[in-house]
Amino acid sequence: MSSFNLYSRGDKIFGWINAILLGLFVLSTLYPFIYILSASLSSGAAVTSGRVTLWPVDMTLAAYDRVLSDRMFWVAYGNTFIYTFGGTLMSLAIMIPGAYALSRKRLRGRTFLNMAIAFTLWFNAGMIPFFLNMRDLGLLDSRFGIIIGFAANAFNVILLRNFFEAVPKSFEEAAKMDGASELQLLWKVFIPLSKPAIVTVALLCVVSRWNGYFWAMVLLRGEEKIPLQVYLKRVIVDLNSNDEFASSLLTARYSFETVTSAIMVASIIPVLIIYPYAQRYFTKGILLGGVKE
Amino acid sequence: MKQSFRNTLHSFAEDFRLDWQLYLLLAPMVIWFVLFLYKPMYGLLIAFKDFSIFRGIERSPWVGFAHFEVLFQNDMFIRAFWNTIAISGLGLIFAFPIPIILALMFNEVQNAVAKRWAQTIVYLPHFISVVIVAGIVINFLSPSTGVVNLLLTSLGFEPIYFLTRPEWFRPVFIGSSVWKEAGFESIVYLAAIAGVSPTLYESARVDGASRWQMMWRITLPCILPTIIIMLIIRIGNLVEVGFEYIILLYRPPTYETADVVSTFIYRTGLQGTQYDLATAAGLFNAVIAFALVYSANRISRRLSSTSLW
Structure with missing residues:
Protein backbone atom coordinates (compact mmCIF):
# COMPACT_ATOMS: atom_id res chain seq x y z
CA MET A 1 0.00 0.00 0.00
CA SER A 2 1.47 3.29 -1.07
CA SER A 3 -0.93 5.27 1.08
CA PHE A 4 1.18 4.62 4.16
CA ASN A 5 1.62 8.28 5.04
CA LEU A 6 -2.06 8.91 4.84
CA TYR A 7 -2.67 7.05 8.08
CA SER A 8 -2.81 9.08 11.24
CA ARG A 9 -1.38 7.86 14.54
CA GLY A 10 -4.83 6.68 15.61
CA ASP A 11 -5.08 4.60 12.47
CA LYS A 12 -1.74 2.98 13.15
CA ILE A 13 -2.77 2.07 16.70
CA PHE A 14 -6.00 0.69 15.32
CA GLY A 15 -4.01 -1.40 12.85
CA TRP A 16 -1.80 -2.79 15.62
CA ILE A 17 -4.68 -3.66 17.93
CA ASN A 18 -6.43 -5.34 15.02
CA ALA A 19 -3.31 -7.34 14.15
CA ILE A 20 -2.80 -8.43 17.76
CA LEU A 21 -6.41 -9.57 18.28
CA LEU A 22 -6.47 -11.39 14.96
CA GLY A 23 -3.09 -12.94 15.75
CA LEU A 24 -4.51 -14.25 19.03
CA PHE A 25 -7.44 -15.82 17.19
CA VAL A 26 -5.09 -17.43 14.66
CA LEU A 27 -2.88 -18.79 17.43
CA SER A 28 -5.82 -20.23 19.33
CA THR A 29 -6.94 -21.94 16.11
CA LEU A 30 -3.47 -23.36 15.62
CA TYR A 31 -2.71 -24.35 19.21
CA PRO A 32 -4.84 -27.55 19.40
CA PHE A 33 -3.13 -28.88 16.28
CA ILE A 34 0.33 -28.18 17.68
CA TYR A 35 -0.61 -29.66 21.04
CA ILE A 36 -1.97 -32.88 19.51
CA LEU A 37 1.15 -33.24 17.39
CA SER A 38 3.44 -32.63 20.37
CA ALA A 39 1.49 -35.00 22.61
CA SER A 40 1.70 -37.73 19.97
CA LEU A 41 5.49 -37.34 19.89
CA SER A 42 5.99 -37.20 23.68
CA SER A 43 6.42 -40.05 26.11
CA GLY A 44 3.34 -41.31 27.89
CA ALA A 45 4.77 -40.39 31.26
CA ALA A 46 5.42 -36.80 30.20
CA VAL A 47 1.83 -36.29 29.04
CA THR A 48 0.20 -37.99 32.04
CA SER A 49 2.23 -35.90 34.45
CA GLY A 50 1.18 -32.74 32.62
CA ARG A 51 4.62 -31.70 31.40
CA VAL A 52 3.57 -31.29 27.76
CA THR A 53 2.03 -27.92 27.01
CA LEU A 54 3.52 -26.80 23.71
CA TRP A 55 6.55 -28.74 22.48
CA PRO A 56 7.19 -32.51 22.70
CA VAL A 57 8.81 -33.75 25.92
CA ASP A 58 10.97 -36.92 25.91
CA MET A 59 10.49 -37.20 22.19
CA THR A 60 9.57 -40.73 21.08
CA LEU A 61 7.68 -42.47 18.26
CA ALA A 62 6.32 -45.11 20.63
CA ALA A 63 2.71 -43.98 20.23
CA TYR A 64 2.97 -44.22 16.44
CA ASP A 65 4.54 -47.65 16.81
CA ARG A 66 1.56 -48.74 18.86
CA VAL A 67 -1.01 -47.25 16.43
CA LEU A 68 0.62 -48.45 13.24
CA SER A 69 0.95 -52.00 14.56
CA ASP A 70 -2.79 -52.16 15.30
CA ARG A 71 -4.42 -54.15 12.51
CA MET A 72 -7.80 -52.45 13.02
CA PHE A 73 -6.24 -49.07 12.33
CA TRP A 74 -5.17 -50.20 8.87
CA VAL A 75 -8.48 -51.92 8.16
CA ALA A 76 -10.33 -48.71 9.06
CA TYR A 77 -7.91 -46.56 7.06
CA GLY A 78 -8.38 -48.77 4.00
CA ASN A 79 -12.15 -48.67 4.38
CA THR A 80 -12.11 -44.89 4.51
CA PHE A 81 -10.20 -44.83 1.24
CA ILE A 82 -12.74 -47.18 -0.33
CA TYR A 83 -15.69 -45.07 0.87
CA THR A 84 -14.05 -41.80 -0.09
CA PHE A 85 -13.08 -42.76 -3.62
CA GLY A 86 -15.98 -45.10 -4.30
CA GLY A 87 -18.46 -42.64 -2.89
CA THR A 88 -17.07 -39.65 -4.76
CA LEU A 89 -17.00 -41.51 -8.07
CA MET A 90 -20.55 -42.74 -7.51
CA SER A 91 -21.68 -39.19 -6.68
CA LEU A 92 -20.13 -37.78 -9.84
CA ALA A 93 -21.46 -40.63 -11.99
CA ILE A 94 -25.01 -39.98 -10.80
CA MET A 95 -25.06 -36.22 -10.43
CA ILE A 96 -23.12 -35.01 -13.50
CA PRO A 97 -25.34 -36.69 -16.12
CA GLY A 98 -28.47 -35.91 -14.12
CA ALA A 99 -27.61 -32.25 -13.62
CA TYR A 100 -26.69 -31.99 -17.29
CA ALA A 101 -30.07 -33.37 -18.38
CA LEU A 102 -31.81 -30.96 -16.00
CA SER A 103 -29.93 -28.04 -17.50
CA ARG A 104 -31.44 -28.72 -20.97
CA LYS A 105 -34.49 -26.50 -21.49
CA ARG A 106 -36.17 -29.02 -23.78
CA LEU A 107 -36.31 -31.74 -21.12
CA ARG A 108 -39.89 -32.79 -20.39
CA GLY A 109 -41.00 -32.30 -16.81
CA ARG A 110 -37.99 -30.14 -16.09
CA THR A 111 -39.80 -27.66 -13.82
CA PHE A 112 -41.37 -30.46 -11.83
CA LEU A 113 -38.06 -32.30 -11.41
CA ASN A 114 -36.26 -29.13 -10.35
CA MET A 115 -38.91 -28.48 -7.74
CA ALA A 116 -38.85 -32.07 -6.52
CA ILE A 117 -35.08 -31.86 -6.05
CA ALA A 118 -35.16 -28.46 -4.35
CA PHE A 119 -37.92 -29.71 -2.05
CA THR A 120 -35.47 -32.17 -0.47
CA LEU A 121 -33.43 -29.20 0.73
CA TRP A 122 -36.41 -28.12 2.78
CA PHE A 123 -37.89 -31.35 3.91
CA ASN A 124 -36.58 -34.83 4.45
CA ALA A 125 -38.06 -37.88 6.06
CA GLY A 126 -35.51 -37.96 8.84
CA MET A 127 -33.32 -40.46 10.60
CA ILE A 128 -35.66 -43.36 11.33
CA PRO A 129 -37.50 -43.65 7.98
CA PHE A 130 -34.14 -43.36 6.20
CA PHE A 131 -32.71 -46.11 8.36
CA LEU A 132 -35.73 -48.41 7.87
CA ASN A 133 -35.58 -47.75 4.12
CA MET A 134 -31.92 -48.80 4.03
CA ARG A 135 -32.95 -51.90 5.96
CA ASP A 136 -35.75 -52.68 3.47
CA LEU A 137 -33.32 -52.26 0.59
CA GLY A 138 -30.98 -54.78 2.21
CA LEU A 139 -28.24 -52.17 2.60
CA LEU A 140 -27.53 -52.59 6.31
CA ASP A 141 -23.97 -53.57 7.12
CA SER A 142 -23.03 -53.21 3.46
CA ARG A 143 -20.14 -51.31 1.92
CA PHE A 144 -22.21 -50.70 -1.18
CA GLY A 145 -24.97 -49.23 1.00
CA ILE A 146 -22.59 -46.62 2.38
CA ILE A 147 -21.38 -45.74 -1.12
CA ILE A 148 -24.79 -45.53 -2.83
CA GLY A 149 -26.95 -44.30 0.06
CA PHE A 150 -25.31 -40.88 0.24
CA ALA A 151 -24.35 -40.46 -3.40
CA ALA A 152 -26.43 -37.40 -4.30
CA ASN A 153 -27.78 -34.28 -2.68
CA ALA A 154 -29.82 -31.37 -3.90
CA PHE A 155 -27.22 -28.71 -3.15
CA ASN A 156 -24.57 -30.28 -5.39
CA VAL A 157 -27.05 -31.06 -8.17
CA ILE A 158 -28.21 -27.43 -8.21
CA LEU A 159 -24.62 -26.20 -8.22
CA LEU A 160 -23.73 -28.38 -11.22
CA ARG A 161 -26.96 -27.62 -13.06
CA ASN A 162 -26.44 -23.86 -12.70
CA PHE A 163 -22.95 -24.22 -14.10
CA PHE A 164 -24.10 -26.29 -17.09
CA GLU A 165 -26.85 -23.76 -17.79
CA ALA A 166 -24.24 -21.01 -18.02
CA VAL A 167 -22.28 -22.75 -20.81
CA PRO A 168 -22.72 -20.58 -23.93
CA LYS A 169 -25.10 -21.97 -26.54
CA SER A 170 -22.55 -21.57 -29.35
CA PHE A 171 -20.40 -24.44 -28.01
CA GLU A 172 -23.37 -26.75 -28.04
CA GLU A 173 -24.48 -25.73 -31.51
CA ALA A 174 -21.02 -26.20 -32.98
CA ALA A 175 -20.77 -29.69 -31.53
CA LYS A 176 -24.24 -30.61 -32.78
CA MET A 177 -23.30 -29.46 -36.29
CA ASP A 178 -20.48 -31.97 -36.15
CA GLY A 179 -23.06 -34.62 -35.33
CA ALA A 180 -22.14 -35.14 -31.69
CA SER A 181 -24.50 -37.35 -29.68
CA GLU A 182 -25.83 -36.27 -26.30
CA LEU A 183 -23.20 -38.35 -24.50
CA GLN A 184 -20.36 -36.92 -26.59
CA LEU A 185 -21.69 -33.44 -26.00
CA LEU A 186 -21.60 -33.97 -22.24
CA TRP A 187 -18.23 -35.69 -22.25
CA LYS A 188 -16.35 -33.51 -24.73
CA VAL A 189 -17.95 -30.10 -24.27
CA PHE A 190 -19.77 -29.65 -20.99
CA ILE A 191 -17.50 -31.54 -18.60
CA PRO A 192 -14.26 -29.86 -19.76
CA LEU A 193 -15.92 -26.45 -19.67
CA SER A 194 -17.34 -26.99 -16.18
CA LYS A 195 -14.17 -28.19 -14.52
CA PRO A 196 -14.26 -25.67 -11.62
CA ALA A 197 -17.78 -26.71 -10.63
CA ILE A 198 -17.01 -30.42 -10.97
CA VAL A 199 -13.80 -30.16 -8.94
CA THR A 200 -15.68 -28.20 -6.28
CA VAL A 201 -18.39 -30.86 -6.04
CA ALA A 202 -15.80 -33.65 -6.05
CA LEU A 203 -13.91 -32.01 -3.20
CA LEU A 204 -17.12 -31.46 -1.25
CA CYS A 205 -17.81 -35.18 -1.63
CA VAL A 206 -14.26 -36.19 -0.66
CA VAL A 207 -14.26 -34.08 2.50
CA SER A 208 -17.72 -35.15 3.62
CA ARG A 209 -16.88 -38.80 2.95
CA TRP A 210 -13.54 -38.64 4.71
CA ASN A 211 -15.06 -36.97 7.77
CA GLY A 212 -18.46 -38.67 7.92
CA TYR A 213 -19.03 -40.99 10.86
CA PHE A 214 -22.67 -40.95 11.90
CA TRP A 215 -24.32 -43.15 9.27
CA ALA A 216 -21.34 -45.46 9.05
CA MET A 217 -21.67 -45.97 12.81
CA VAL A 218 -25.42 -46.62 12.53
CA LEU A 219 -25.48 -48.79 9.40
CA LEU A 220 -22.34 -50.89 9.70
CA ARG A 221 -22.10 -53.75 12.18
CA GLY A 222 -19.01 -55.63 11.07
CA GLU A 223 -15.66 -54.57 12.51
CA GLU A 224 -14.08 -55.21 9.14
CA LYS A 225 -16.16 -52.55 7.39
CA ILE A 226 -15.94 -49.52 9.66
CA PRO A 227 -14.18 -46.40 8.39
CA LEU A 228 -11.48 -44.48 10.23
CA GLN A 229 -13.85 -41.97 11.86
CA VAL A 230 -15.92 -44.72 13.48
CA TYR A 231 -12.72 -46.38 14.69
CA LEU A 232 -11.57 -43.03 16.08
CA LYS A 233 -14.92 -42.52 17.76
CA ARG A 234 -14.71 -45.91 19.45
CA VAL A 235 -11.19 -45.32 20.70
CA ILE A 236 -11.43 -41.66 21.70
CA VAL A 237 -15.03 -41.14 22.79
CA ASP A 238 -16.32 -44.53 23.87
CA LEU A 239 -13.17 -45.84 25.51
CA ASN A 240 -12.20 -42.60 27.18
CA SER A 241 -14.71 -43.21 29.92
CA ASN A 242 -13.39 -46.76 30.17
CA ASP A 243 -10.61 -46.45 32.71
CA GLU A 244 -9.59 -50.07 32.45
CA PHE A 245 -8.77 -49.65 28.79
CA ALA A 246 -6.99 -46.36 29.40
CA SER A 247 -4.81 -47.83 32.13
CA SER A 248 -4.07 -50.91 30.02
CA LEU A 249 -2.48 -48.53 27.54
CA LEU A 250 -0.40 -46.78 30.16
CA THR A 251 3.24 -47.68 29.94
CA ALA A 252 6.22 -45.45 30.42
CA ARG A 253 6.56 -45.04 26.67
CA TYR A 254 3.04 -44.33 25.61
CA SER A 255 -0.31 -43.61 27.24
CA PHE A 256 -3.94 -43.30 26.24
CA GLU A 257 -3.42 -39.61 25.45
CA THR A 258 -0.36 -40.08 23.27
CA VAL A 259 -1.95 -42.98 21.37
CA THR A 260 -5.20 -41.12 20.66
CA SER A 261 -3.20 -38.06 19.62
CA ALA A 262 -1.20 -40.18 17.20
CA ILE A 263 -4.40 -41.59 15.66
CA MET A 264 -5.79 -38.08 15.26
CA VAL A 265 -2.60 -36.87 13.57
CA ALA A 266 -2.63 -39.85 11.23
CA SER A 267 -6.20 -39.12 10.19
CA ILE A 268 -5.59 -35.39 9.70
CA ILE A 269 -2.55 -35.80 7.41
CA PRO A 270 -4.51 -36.65 4.21
CA VAL A 271 -6.78 -33.67 4.86
CA LEU A 272 -3.71 -31.44 5.08
CA ILE A 273 -2.45 -32.81 1.78
CA ILE A 274 -5.57 -31.92 -0.20
CA TYR A 275 -6.23 -28.78 1.83
CA PRO A 276 -4.40 -26.30 -0.45
CA TYR A 277 -6.59 -27.37 -3.40
CA ALA A 278 -9.70 -27.69 -1.31
CA GLN A 279 -9.34 -24.20 0.12
CA ARG A 280 -9.12 -22.61 -3.30
CA TYR A 281 -12.11 -24.41 -4.74
CA PHE A 282 -14.24 -24.26 -1.63
CA THR A 283 -14.03 -20.52 -1.33
CA LYS A 284 -15.26 -20.38 -4.93
CA GLY A 285 -17.82 -23.12 -4.49
CA ILE A 286 -19.39 -21.66 -1.38
CA LEU A 287 -20.04 -18.44 -3.28
CA LEU A 288 -21.09 -20.24 -6.43
CA GLY A 289 -23.76 -22.41 -4.91
CA GLY A 290 -25.02 -20.34 -2.04
CA VAL A 291 -27.05 -17.45 -3.29
CA LYS A 292 -27.95 -18.37 -6.81
CA GLU A 293 -30.60 -20.11 -8.81
CA MET B 1 -59.76 -32.11 -24.99
CA LYS B 2 -59.20 -35.81 -25.41
CA GLN B 3 -57.57 -35.12 -28.74
CA SER B 4 -55.11 -32.62 -27.29
CA PHE B 5 -54.23 -35.02 -24.48
CA ARG B 6 -53.50 -37.69 -27.03
CA ASN B 7 -51.40 -35.21 -28.98
CA THR B 8 -49.41 -34.35 -25.88
CA LEU B 9 -48.85 -38.00 -25.18
CA HIS B 10 -47.86 -38.58 -28.77
CA SER B 11 -45.39 -35.70 -28.84
CA PHE B 12 -43.98 -36.90 -25.54
CA ALA B 13 -43.37 -40.35 -26.96
CA GLU B 14 -41.85 -38.77 -30.02
CA ASP B 15 -39.52 -36.61 -27.91
CA PHE B 16 -38.56 -39.59 -25.90
CA ARG B 17 -37.75 -41.61 -29.02
CA LEU B 18 -35.60 -38.87 -30.53
CA ASP B 19 -34.02 -37.77 -27.29
CA TRP B 20 -33.65 -41.06 -25.42
CA GLN B 21 -29.99 -40.40 -24.61
CA LEU B 22 -30.92 -37.35 -22.57
CA TYR B 23 -33.50 -39.28 -20.55
CA LEU B 24 -31.02 -42.09 -20.05
CA LEU B 25 -28.57 -39.62 -18.54
CA LEU B 26 -31.29 -38.35 -16.22
CA ALA B 27 -32.61 -41.75 -15.13
CA PRO B 28 -30.03 -42.81 -12.47
CA MET B 29 -30.37 -39.55 -10.59
CA VAL B 30 -34.17 -39.62 -10.63
CA ILE B 31 -34.15 -43.22 -9.43
CA TRP B 32 -31.72 -42.28 -6.68
CA PHE B 33 -33.87 -39.41 -5.41
CA VAL B 34 -36.98 -41.59 -5.44
CA LEU B 35 -35.30 -44.52 -3.73
CA PHE B 36 -33.31 -42.70 -1.07
CA LEU B 37 -35.17 -39.46 -0.40
CA TYR B 38 -38.81 -39.85 -1.48
CA LYS B 39 -39.43 -43.48 -0.53
CA PRO B 40 -38.50 -42.79 3.13
CA MET B 41 -41.17 -40.05 3.13
CA TYR B 42 -43.72 -42.82 2.69
CA GLY B 43 -42.14 -44.40 5.76
CA LEU B 44 -43.22 -41.35 7.76
CA LEU B 45 -46.64 -43.05 7.94
CA ILE B 46 -45.36 -45.11 10.85
CA ALA B 47 -45.58 -41.95 12.98
CA PHE B 48 -49.34 -42.64 12.90
CA LYS B 49 -49.15 -46.42 13.26
CA ASP B 50 -48.34 -49.00 15.89
CA PHE B 51 -45.35 -50.08 13.89
CA SER B 52 -43.80 -53.48 14.15
CA ILE B 53 -40.82 -54.30 12.02
CA PHE B 54 -42.21 -57.81 11.35
CA ARG B 55 -45.61 -56.61 10.13
CA GLY B 56 -44.13 -53.86 7.97
CA ILE B 57 -45.61 -50.44 7.22
CA GLU B 58 -48.84 -51.52 5.49
CA ARG B 59 -49.98 -54.15 7.95
CA SER B 60 -49.23 -52.19 11.11
CA PRO B 61 -52.48 -50.80 12.57
CA TRP B 62 -53.29 -47.08 12.58
CA VAL B 63 -53.18 -45.28 15.91
CA GLY B 64 -53.83 -41.69 14.80
CA PHE B 65 -51.99 -39.10 16.85
Missing part, protein backbone atom coordinates in the same frame (compact mmCIF):
# COMPACT_ATOMS: atom_id res chain seq x y z
CA ALA B 66 -51.33 -41.39 19.80
CA HIS B 67 -47.54 -41.15 19.48
CA PHE B 68 -47.69 -37.37 19.42
CA GLU B 69 -49.84 -37.37 22.56
CA VAL B 70 -47.26 -39.57 24.26
CA LEU B 71 -44.46 -37.28 23.11
CA PHE B 72 -46.05 -34.08 24.32
CA GLN B 73 -46.47 -35.64 27.76
CA ASN B 74 -42.94 -37.00 27.78
CA ASP B 75 -40.71 -34.83 29.96
CA MET B 76 -37.60 -35.98 28.13
CA PHE B 77 -39.00 -34.92 24.74
CA ILE B 78 -40.14 -31.55 26.04
CA ARG B 79 -36.73 -31.02 27.60
CA ALA B 80 -35.08 -31.94 24.28
CA PHE B 81 -37.31 -29.47 22.45
CA TRP B 82 -36.39 -26.58 24.77
CA ASN B 83 -32.72 -27.57 24.72
CA THR B 84 -32.77 -27.41 20.92
CA ILE B 85 -34.12 -23.88 21.03
CA ALA B 86 -31.76 -22.85 23.82
CA ILE B 87 -28.63 -24.17 22.09
CA SER B 88 -29.63 -22.61 18.76
CA GLY B 89 -30.54 -19.34 20.42
CA LEU B 90 -27.27 -19.13 22.33
CA GLY B 91 -25.43 -19.94 19.10
CA LEU B 92 -27.26 -17.09 17.41
CA ILE B 93 -26.22 -14.64 20.11
CA PHE B 94 -22.63 -15.73 20.71
CA ALA B 95 -21.46 -17.58 17.59
CA PHE B 96 -23.20 -15.73 14.77
CA PRO B 97 -21.39 -12.35 15.12
CA ILE B 98 -17.89 -13.85 15.26
CA PRO B 99 -17.40 -14.56 11.51
CA ILE B 100 -18.56 -11.01 10.79
CA ILE B 101 -16.01 -9.56 13.22
CA LEU B 102 -13.32 -11.83 11.77
CA ALA B 103 -14.07 -10.68 8.23
CA LEU B 104 -13.91 -7.04 9.28
CA MET B 105 -10.58 -7.70 10.98
CA PHE B 106 -9.14 -9.55 7.99
CA ASN B 107 -10.14 -6.63 5.84
CA GLU B 108 -8.01 -4.28 7.94
CA VAL B 109 -4.82 -6.34 7.52
CA GLN B 110 -2.52 -4.50 5.12
CA ASN B 111 0.11 -7.18 4.64
CA ALA B 112 -1.21 -9.51 1.92
CA VAL B 113 1.08 -12.43 2.83
CA ALA B 114 0.17 -12.32 6.53
CA LYS B 115 -3.48 -12.08 5.59
CA ARG B 116 -3.36 -15.13 3.35
CA TRP B 117 -1.56 -17.19 5.99
CA ALA B 118 -4.00 -16.16 8.69
CA GLN B 119 -6.93 -17.10 6.47
CA THR B 120 -5.40 -20.45 5.54
CA ILE B 121 -5.07 -21.29 9.24
CA VAL B 122 -8.52 -20.23 10.40
CA TYR B 123 -10.29 -22.05 7.54
CA LEU B 124 -8.54 -25.31 8.39
CA PRO B 125 -10.71 -26.62 11.27
CA HIS B 126 -13.72 -26.64 8.94
CA PHE B 127 -12.11 -29.56 7.12
CA ILE B 128 -11.49 -31.60 10.26
CA SER B 129 -14.09 -34.19 11.28
CA VAL B 130 -16.31 -33.66 14.31
CA VAL B 131 -14.88 -36.86 15.78
CA ILE B 132 -11.44 -35.27 15.91
CA VAL B 133 -12.81 -32.02 17.27
CA ALA B 134 -14.58 -34.00 20.00
CA GLY B 135 -11.33 -35.89 20.62
CA ILE B 136 -9.43 -32.62 21.02
CA VAL B 137 -12.11 -31.22 23.34
CA ILE B 138 -12.13 -34.36 25.49
CA ASN B 139 -8.35 -34.31 25.59
CA PHE B 140 -8.10 -30.60 26.50
CA LEU B 141 -10.79 -30.75 29.19
CA SER B 142 -9.62 -33.98 30.82
CA PRO B 143 -9.67 -33.38 34.60
CA SER B 144 -6.28 -35.01 35.21
CA THR B 145 -4.14 -34.37 32.12
CA GLY B 146 -6.01 -31.75 30.05
CA VAL B 147 -4.24 -28.45 29.44
CA VAL B 148 -7.25 -26.41 30.54
CA ASN B 149 -7.29 -28.00 33.97
CA LEU B 150 -3.50 -27.86 34.21
CA LEU B 151 -3.82 -24.12 33.71
CA LEU B 152 -6.62 -23.87 36.29
CA THR B 153 -4.68 -25.82 38.92
CA SER B 154 -1.49 -23.85 38.29
CA LEU B 155 -3.51 -20.69 38.95
CA GLY B 156 -4.71 -22.18 42.21
CA PHE B 157 -8.23 -23.24 41.16
CA GLU B 158 -9.84 -26.63 41.61
CA PRO B 159 -9.93 -28.75 38.42
CA ILE B 160 -13.36 -28.79 36.74
CA TYR B 161 -14.95 -31.95 35.27
CA PHE B 162 -16.29 -29.96 32.32
CA LEU B 163 -17.88 -32.79 30.37
CA THR B 164 -19.88 -34.12 33.30
CA ARG B 165 -21.21 -30.74 34.43
CA PRO B 166 -24.54 -29.71 32.85
CA GLU B 167 -23.81 -25.99 33.23
CA TRP B 168 -20.63 -26.34 31.17
CA PHE B 169 -22.02 -28.28 28.24
CA ARG B 170 -23.38 -25.36 26.22
CA PRO B 171 -20.32 -23.11 26.57
CA VAL B 172 -18.06 -26.02 25.59
CA PHE B 173 -20.29 -26.98 22.65
CA ILE B 174 -20.69 -23.45 21.30
CA GLY B 175 -17.06 -22.50 21.94
CA SER B 176 -15.68 -25.50 20.10
CA SER B 177 -18.17 -24.98 17.25
CA VAL B 178 -16.87 -21.43 16.91
CA TRP B 179 -13.31 -22.77 16.81
CA LYS B 180 -14.33 -25.17 14.02
CA GLU B 181 -16.55 -23.00 11.81
CA ALA B 182 -16.17 -19.27 12.49
CA GLY B 183 -13.12 -18.86 10.25
CA PHE B 184 -14.71 -20.61 7.30
CA GLU B 185 -18.00 -18.76 7.70
CA SER B 186 -16.13 -15.46 7.41
CA ILE B 187 -15.56 -16.22 3.69
CA VAL B 188 -19.08 -15.12 2.79
CA TYR B 189 -18.60 -11.76 4.52
CA LEU B 190 -15.15 -11.27 3.01
CA ALA B 191 -16.68 -11.74 -0.43
CA ALA B 192 -19.29 -9.12 0.41
CA ILE B 193 -16.57 -6.74 1.60
CA ALA B 194 -14.65 -7.29 -1.64
CA GLY B 195 -17.71 -6.01 -3.48
CA VAL B 196 -17.77 -2.65 -1.70
CA SER B 197 -16.89 0.15 -4.09
CA PRO B 198 -13.38 1.59 -3.41
CA THR B 199 -14.58 5.10 -4.28
CA LEU B 200 -16.54 5.15 -1.03
CA TYR B 201 -13.32 4.73 0.94
CA GLU B 202 -11.44 7.24 -1.18
CA SER B 203 -13.97 10.00 -0.68
CA ALA B 204 -14.20 9.17 3.05
CA ARG B 205 -10.42 9.46 3.31
CA VAL B 206 -10.51 12.85 1.59
CA ASP B 207 -12.99 13.90 4.27
CA GLY B 208 -10.46 12.81 6.90
CA ALA B 209 -12.24 9.69 8.17
CA SER B 210 -10.23 7.28 10.34
CA ARG B 211 -10.03 3.56 9.61
CA TRP B 212 -12.28 2.84 12.55
CA GLN B 213 -14.90 5.25 11.20
CA MET B 214 -14.64 3.78 7.71
CA MET B 215 -15.17 0.29 9.10
CA TRP B 216 -18.27 1.34 11.01
CA ARG B 217 -19.75 3.78 8.50
CA ILE B 218 -18.85 2.16 5.18
CA THR B 219 -17.86 -1.50 5.42
CA LEU B 220 -20.46 -2.62 7.94
CA PRO B 221 -23.48 -0.90 6.32
CA CYS B 222 -22.39 -2.17 2.89
CA ILE B 223 -22.34 -5.82 4.02
CA LEU B 224 -25.55 -5.50 6.03
CA PRO B 225 -27.67 -7.22 3.34
CA THR B 226 -25.35 -10.24 3.46
CA ILE B 227 -25.52 -10.28 7.26
CA ILE B 228 -29.32 -10.24 7.12
CA ILE B 229 -29.43 -13.08 4.61
CA MET B 230 -27.05 -15.19 6.71
CA LEU B 231 -29.13 -14.41 9.80
CA ILE B 232 -32.28 -15.58 8.04
CA ILE B 233 -30.59 -18.79 6.90
CA ARG B 234 -29.45 -19.36 10.46
CA ILE B 235 -32.95 -18.87 11.84
CA GLY B 236 -34.28 -21.17 9.14
CA ASN B 237 -31.90 -23.87 10.34
CA LEU B 238 -32.74 -23.36 14.01
CA VAL B 239 -33.73 -27.00 14.45
CA GLU B 240 -30.40 -28.21 13.06
CA VAL B 241 -28.05 -28.04 16.00
CA GLY B 242 -25.21 -30.27 14.87
CA PHE B 243 -26.47 -33.37 16.67
CA GLU B 244 -23.67 -35.52 15.22
CA TYR B 245 -21.29 -33.45 17.29
CA ILE B 246 -23.56 -33.42 20.37
CA ILE B 247 -23.70 -37.24 20.34
CA LEU B 248 -19.92 -37.31 20.69
CA LEU B 249 -19.78 -34.78 23.50
CA TYR B 250 -22.76 -35.42 25.77
CA ARG B 251 -22.98 -37.98 28.55
CA PRO B 252 -25.90 -39.02 30.77
CA PRO B 253 -24.94 -36.46 33.46
CA THR B 254 -25.17 -33.60 30.93
CA TYR B 255 -28.35 -34.74 29.14
CA GLU B 256 -30.42 -32.15 31.00
CA THR B 257 -28.75 -29.31 29.08
CA ALA B 258 -27.42 -31.21 26.05
CA ASP B 259 -30.12 -33.58 24.84
CA VAL B 260 -31.80 -32.13 21.72
CA VAL B 261 -34.64 -33.49 19.60
CA SER B 262 -32.31 -35.21 17.11
CA THR B 263 -30.29 -36.93 19.83
CA PHE B 264 -33.57 -37.93 21.50
CA ILE B 265 -34.67 -39.50 18.19
CA TYR B 266 -31.33 -41.29 17.89
CA ARG B 267 -31.60 -42.80 21.36
CA THR B 268 -35.27 -43.79 21.27
CA GLY B 269 -35.26 -44.92 17.64
CA LEU B 270 -31.90 -46.32 16.71
CA GLN B 271 -30.63 -47.40 20.10
CA GLY B 272 -34.02 -48.18 21.66
CA THR B 273 -35.87 -49.41 18.51
CA GLN B 274 -39.07 -47.49 19.35
CA TYR B 275 -39.26 -46.67 15.66
CA ASP B 276 -42.80 -45.26 15.57
CA LEU B 277 -42.37 -42.88 18.51
CA ALA B 278 -39.00 -41.66 17.22
CA THR B 279 -40.46 -41.13 13.74
CA ALA B 280 -43.25 -39.02 15.26
CA ALA B 281 -40.60 -36.88 16.99
CA GLY B 282 -38.69 -36.63 13.70
CA LEU B 283 -41.81 -35.59 11.81
CA PHE B 284 -42.53 -32.91 14.41
CA ASN B 285 -38.95 -31.67 13.97
CA ALA B 286 -39.14 -31.74 10.17
CA VAL B 287 -42.43 -29.84 10.04
CA ILE B 288 -41.03 -27.07 12.25
CA ALA B 289 -37.84 -27.00 10.17
CA PHE B 290 -39.86 -26.79 6.96
CA ALA B 291 -42.00 -23.95 8.26
CA LEU B 292 -38.92 -22.03 9.40
CA VAL B 293 -36.94 -22.54 6.19
CA TYR B 294 -39.96 -21.75 4.04
CA SER B 295 -40.72 -18.48 5.82
CA ALA B 296 -37.03 -17.59 5.93
CA ASN B 297 -36.90 -17.98 2.16
CA ARG B 298 -40.03 -15.89 1.69
CA ILE B 299 -38.62 -13.11 3.85
CA SER B 300 -35.26 -13.08 2.13
CA ARG B 301 -36.94 -13.04 -1.27
CA ARG B 302 -38.86 -9.96 -0.24
CA LEU B 303 -35.80 -8.25 1.24
CA SER B 304 -33.18 -8.99 -1.33
CA SER B 305 -35.05 -9.95 -4.51
CA THR B 306 -32.70 -12.93 -4.81
CA SER B 307 -34.11 -16.05 -3.24
CA LEU B 308 -31.84 -18.48 -1.49
CA TRP B 309 -32.60 -21.43 -3.70
